[in-house]
Amino acid sequence: MRLTVIGTGYLGATHAACMAELGHDVLGVDVDPDKITALQSGSVPFYEPGLAELLAKHVASGRLRFTTSYREAAEFAEVHFSCVGTPQQPGGQGADLRYVDAVIESLAPHLDRPALVVGKSTVPVGTAGRLAGRLAELAPAGAQVRLAWNPEFLREGFAIEDTLRPDRLVIGFDGGDTASEPLLREVYRPLLDAGVPLVVTDFPTAELVKTSANAFLATKISFINAMAEVCEVAGADVTQLSAALSYDDRIGGRFLHAGVGFGGGCLPKDIRAFRARAEELGVGRALAFLEEVDAINLRRRDRVMELAAELLPDGLSGRRIAVWGAAFKPDSDDIRDSPALALAGRLHRAGASVSVYDPKAMDNARKMRPELDYATGPLESAQGAELIVHLTEWRDFRDLDPRAVAEVVARPQIIDGRNVLDRDGWRAAGWTFRSLGRQ
Numbered sequence: 001m002r003l004t005v006i007g008t009g010y011l012g013a014t015h016a017a018c019m020a021e022l023g024h025d026v027l028g029v030d031v032d033p034d035k036i037t038a039l040q041s042g043s044v045p046f047y048e049p050g051l052a053e054l055l056a057k058h059v060a061s062g063r064l065r066f067t068t069s070y071r072e073a074a075e076f077a078e079v080h081f082s083c084v085g086t087p088q089q090p091g092g093q094g095a096d097l098r099y100v101d102a103v104i105e106s107l108a109p110h111l112d113r114p115a116l117v118v119g120k121s122t123v124p125v126g127t128a129g130r131l132a133g134r135l136a137e138l139a140p141a142g143a144q145v146r147l148a149w150n151p152e153f154l155r156e157g158f159a160i161e162d163t164l165r166p167d168r169l170v171i172g173f174d175g176g177d178t179a180s181e182p183l184l185r186e187v188y189r190p191l192l193d194a195g196v197p198l199v200v201t202d203f204p205t206a207e208l209v210k211t212s213a214n215a216f217l218a219t220k221i222s223f224i225n226a227m228a229e230v231c232e233v234a235g236a237d238v239t240q241l242s243a244a245l246s247y248d249d250r251i252g253g254r255f256l257h258a259g260v261g262f263g264g265g266c267l268p269k270d271i272r273a274f275r276a277r278a279e280e281l282g283v284g285r286a287l288a289f290l291e292e293v294d295a296i297n298l299r300r301r302d303r304v305m306e307l308a309a310e311l312l313p314d315g316l317s318g319r320r321i322a323v324w325g326a327a328f329k330p331d332s333d334d335i336r337d338s339p340a341l342a343l344a345g346r347l348h349r350a351g352a353s354v355s356v357y358d359p360k361a362m363d364n365a366r367k368m369r370p371e372l373d374y375a376t377g378p379l380e381s382a383q384g385a386e387l388i389v390h391l392t393e394w395r396d397f398r399d400l401d402p403r404a405v406a407e408v409v410a411r412p413q414i415i416d417g418r419n420v421l422d423r424d425g426w427r428a429a430g431w432t433f434r435s436l437g438r439q
């Protein structure tokens with residue numbers, strides 16, 4: 001089939017390459033001409049394991065092309081996936097829908113034959129219904145142009161695997177639309193044949209599956225981080241607590257990893273947008289707990305600052321601190337709402353001289369926080385440091401020999417903000433080792 005994928009960021013570039021992998025002819029569309037030039041030459045402007053290879057493969061095979069032209073997109077395909085961003089509103093809590101709206105405004109006037117627009121962005125419930133109306137108003141083909149909502153559940157770092165082998169597909173259709181489901185079944189045929197469950201539903205349910213999934217995941221992380229706060233004062237160990245909880249299948253061990261908390265371009269903004277939307281709908285109290293989920297998450301960052309102050313009792317000003325990690329999680333160069341980079345900035349503002357190292361996110365970090373120092377490796381960043389703060393759990397950090405690191409620092413003190421380093425090994429090498437939710 002011929003498809004377009006509009007918005008070629010983390011989600012769209014992955015979706016476009018994966019749809020080509022499923023055998024479709026795909027045209028990626030973006031308003032950013034530099035991004036389109038890069039993608040067309042087979043290079044991915046961000047880091048996602050395996051994506052550069054998959055994209056280059058399908059650009060070379062001719063199954064994947066890119067353009068900035070909406071007219072070309074409308075002429076090329078009958079199915080158009082919309083994958084543009086829905087960031088937090090500047091100065092507000094709700095989702096900024098201007099890009100999602102712009103796709104409809106730009107594409108619809110060119111749709112003069114039957115077409116299906118498929119929203120994949122994460123949106124507040126009610127958005128799809130509104131966009132469907134606008135699409136029918138603007139498209140020359142009128143009611144023959146339909147909308148479906150097909151939220152995306154991929155994780156950065158596992159984006160290809162999650163797209164080609166998702167846990168489930170969820171698709172919402174407008175009441176009375178019987179034409180679109182067969183079309184989307186055709187798009188996803190290889191996944192459906194492989195047994196991926198498909199949930200067919202209405203617009204609001206499809207939208208809510210996505211926002212409630214992210215709300216649940218964020219809640220799970222904040223739950224264990226709240227337990228970490230209690231462990232800290234009660235003398236308990238949150239890593240053992242979480243391991244013990246995980247033996248109960250009803251609880252499960254995934255997303256129960258206590259640490260400096262969640263960041264990224266999705267969980268933080270999605271719980272805020274969900275809460276804001278619930279307020280608009282008059283059910284704010286139902287989601288009031290999400291405010292606490294957010295607050296628990298942000299308090300973990302405060303806790304790292306407290307630990308740093310305890311370890312450097314003469315004050316942070318003028319002290320040399322190494323920050324290991326800048327991305328919001330390993331296997332990604334995404335620094336959006338990254339706890340690591342936020343803390344590097346706070347330590348710098350407190351007067352410390354901060355040297356950051358991240359295996360993949362250095363360019364993005366430098367652009368966002370040019371005031372920090374950047375090192376070429378973990379040992380260089382640790383050179384002369386009085387404290388190391390480990391905030392993104394890249395394998396590179398876990399594999400380091402604590403004795404080798406001890407040789408380059410001024411004082412062997414480390415805060416493990418992700419609870420993954422070998423505490424006993426670091427202590428045996430002479431380190432003062434502090435972590436979150438543990439003694």
Ligand SMILES: NC(=O)C1=CN([C@@H]2O[C@H](COP(=O)(O)OP(=O)(O)OC[C@H]3O[C@@H](n4cnc5c(N)ncnc54)[C@H](O)[C@@H]3O)[C@@H](O)[C@H]2O)C=CC1
Pocket residue numbers: 006007008009010011012029030031032035083084085086099102103106120121122123152153154155156265266
């Ligand atoms: N990043 C992720 O892992 C996931 C993201 N999502 C959701 O997917 C959506 C997109 O997220 P990301 O890919 O992370 O955002 P992003 O910011 O990386 O990419 C958005 C892209 O849309 C382009 N764009 C903006 N306006 C446009 C327009 N009018 N026409 C065409 N292109 C336009 C931008 O230039 C950019 O390349 C968001 O709603 C997000 O919540 C959902 C699941 C996973």
Ligand SMILES: O=C(O)[C@H]1O[C@H](OP(=O)(O)OP(=O)(O)OC[C@H]2O[C@@H](n3ccc(=O)[nH]c3=O)[C@H](O)[C@@H]2O)[C@H](O)[C@@H](O)[C@@H]1O
Pocket residue numbers: 122152153154155156157214217221254255256257258259260261262263264265266267328329
């Ligand atoms: O809507 C989205 O964009 C995506 O958001 C998350 O995916 P992602 O943000 O890529 O990353 P996660 O693996 O969920 O991690 C999010 C944050 O939580 C933190 N985390 C995760 C798990 C855990 O146990 N503890 C914890 O602190 C991570 O370090 C990271 O900062 C969801 O997992 C995806 O299903 C969803 O599609």
